[in-house]
Every structure is written in structure tokens, then in C-alpha cells.
Amino acid sequence: MRWLCPILLIAVCAAFAASQRLYLKDGNYHVVREYQVLDDRVRYYSAERGDWEEIPLELVDLDRTRKEVARREESLADERQRQAEEAKFDRQRRAEVRKIPDAPxxxxxxxxxxxxxxxxxxxxxxxxxxxxxxxxxxxxxxxxxxxxxxxxxxxxxxxxxxxxxxxxxxxxxxxxxxxxxxxxxxxxxxxxxxxxxxxxxxxxxxxxxxxxxxxxxxxxxxxxxxxxxxxxxxxxxxxxxxxxxxxxxxxxxxxxxx
Structure with a gap:
């Protein structure tokens, strides 16, 4: 089942790239594909409605939104590192096993x-x-x-x-x-x-x-x-x-x- 891990990681990365949370100061959030800060407003592409929308900047919690993005990026980087180390370990183990003679x-x-x-x-x-x-x-x-x-x-x-x-x-x-x-x-x-x-x-x-x-x-x-x-x-x-x-x-x- 190890060969499924890279596929799963790609799927996770794709899902992350496709959506994120744009947090509001009242505690709610919008699920968006991407967003842009434009002067006094934030323009975002709604993942729920499939269209571009805008919201006043004063309603958006940009600090929380950016921290959440950074946290998720760090988590994905850790997962990529873990997958790389596991793949390296598996390669080394297979190389060692190939060296073992057939004699008990x-x-x-x-x-x-x-x-x-x-x-x-x-x-x-x-x-x-x-x-x-x-x-x-x-x-x-x-x-x-x-x-x-x-x-x-x-x-x-x-x-x-x-x-x-x-x-x-x-x-x-x-x-x-x-x-x-x-x-x-x-x-x-x-x-x-x-x-x-x-x-x-x-x-x-x-x-x-x-x-x-x-x-x-x-x-x-x-x-x-x-x-x-x-x-x-x-x-x-x-x-x-x-x-x-x-x-x-x-x-x-x-x-x-x-």
C-alpha cells in the first residue's frame, strides 16, 4: 500500500491548492479558491458559488487567514519530508535485501x-x-x-x-x-x-x-x-x-x- 502514499499526498496538495478559508472578524469564513486584497476590499473566488465576489476589507480577518495558510503549508511541507524519508528508507531496505544470498x-x-x-x-x-x-x-x-x-x-x-x-x-x-x-x-x-x-x-x-x-x-x-x-x-x-x-x-x- 506504500505506493498509494504519493498519490494521496498529491490529492491533499491539490485539495489545498483548490480551496482555503477566508476568515471574517465575526468568526465565520468563506471557502475560496483564491483571494486578492484591493485597497478597501477583498476580491475572492467562491468555491461554493463558483464566481468572483467582493467583501469590505474591514470585515476580513486577514491575520488569521494568513496564519492558517502558513500553518497548512508547513504541515504539507512536513508531510512531503516524511514521505521523502520513508521512500528513501524503502529504497535502502530493498537494496540491502537484494544483496542477501539465497543460502540460509x-x-x-x-x-x-x-x-x-x-x-x-x-x-x-x-x-x-x-x-x-x-x-x-x-x-x-x-x-x-x-x-x-x-x-x-x-x-x-x-x-x-x-x-x-x-x-x-x-x-x-x-x-x-x-x-x-x-x-x-x-x-x-x-x-x-x-x-x-x-x-x-x-x-x-x-x-x-x-x-x-x-x-x-x-x-x-x-x-x-x-x-x-x-x-x-x-x-x-x-x-x-x-x-x-x-x-x-x-x-x-x-x-x-x-
Missing amino acids: GVYFMAGDELITLGKAETLVKDRKRRNILKVITPIPVVTGKSTIELAGEAAARKISAERPEFYILLSEEQDFGIIRLKKGKGIRVVEEVTIMPVTNEYVEEMEHVEIFRQQVGDSLYKIWPQEPLTAGEYAVVEFTQGKANTQVWDFSYQPAAP
Whole structure:
């Protein structure tokens, strides 16, 4: 429906140009196409009667009439500016979306440059050991608590934008978002998973960052934090609740030097 906005704006401008109020000092007004001040009288074209008419100048509230015209012109100028900014934003968004490859994954816009985030290899740690957790494969069923971890205390990808914008192209419809990772000795913890006895159900705990999300294509979403990030380790994640199949694209946020 966005393409209707310029047409609507033209219609509003045309209506404004076609009529305005010529205010009188008694509080009434005439709806006119235009008016002219001629010595001691005002000549105007009546929009209601379709003809030129005159009225004594002393009966006309020119100050109010001119202020109303100025106010409406300012309002229209603001609307034109808003429409121009919205059109520019839409053009920029379409240009960004065209850069996104067809391959499912996570992409980051650094200025005009599109950066592909690498998918991290996750490890599962239970009470006895750590094992490599294969992508989109649930963790081994061992009753109790386990953690999903990444090797190393910091991600290779460094980002300085405090509210970074990511595009995520899903391979299938799943949940997704941005999470904060917990740093440990030589590791970063993605989530804690409790496997319930008897039922073997997964209860997952991640530290989610509140985000805005916008669908911009088939299975393609743009996401960004609602609030500026604080320095630390983060990841974009894709997952299915209760399946312990989290996919992780990690990054470090460090503010740019002043």
C-alpha cells in the first residue's frame, strides 16, 4: 500500500491548492479558491458559488487567514519530508535485501558491506564430558543438566555497532533471536539445558536480548536490538523450543573508540 502514499499526498496538495478559508472578524469564513486584497476590499473566488465576489476589507480577518495558510503549508511541507524519508528508507531496505544470498544463514550490514557470519561449532557438556554437538542434532539424552558451549572466550567476529542489524534467512520455520553468552574459562555458554527424568523433555534457558523483527522476504527477517548492547559476547540463534537443536552465529560487541 506504500505506493498509494504519493498519490494521496498529491490529492491533499491539490485539495489545498483548490480551496482555503477566508476568515471574517465575526468568526465565520468563506471557502475560496483564491483571494486578492484591493485597497478597501477583498476580491475572492467562491468555491461554493463558483464566481468572483467582493467583501469590505474591514470585515476580513486577514491575520488569521494568513496564519492558517502558513500553518497548512508547513504541515504539507512536513508531510512531503516524511514521505521523502520513508521512500528513501524503502529504497535502502530493498537494496540491502537484494544483496542477501539465497543460502540460509545470518548476514550483517556493516555500512554498505554485507558480511556473512560463520556458524559456530557447539559443544555439549554434561556432568562427565564435553562432546561436539552436531548442527541441528539434539543433545544426547542424559537426565540432569547440560550446557551448550562454544570454545574460546571471545568470538572472531567483532562488531562495534551498538544496535547491529542482522538478516537471518531461515532454512525452515523456527524461532530465532539474539542472545547474550556467558563467559567461562576458555568457553562461552550458549544455554543451559535440563533434561527431565522419565519424560526426557528439554527445558532450555538462554539470556535473550529484546529485539525488533521485520519480515522482508520469504523466510527472511531483519532483526536488531531494541536497546543498545553492552560490551560482551553475543550470538544470533535459530532454534525450536524443547528440541535442544540451537544453531549459533556468534559475535563480540565492543564499542568503537571515541
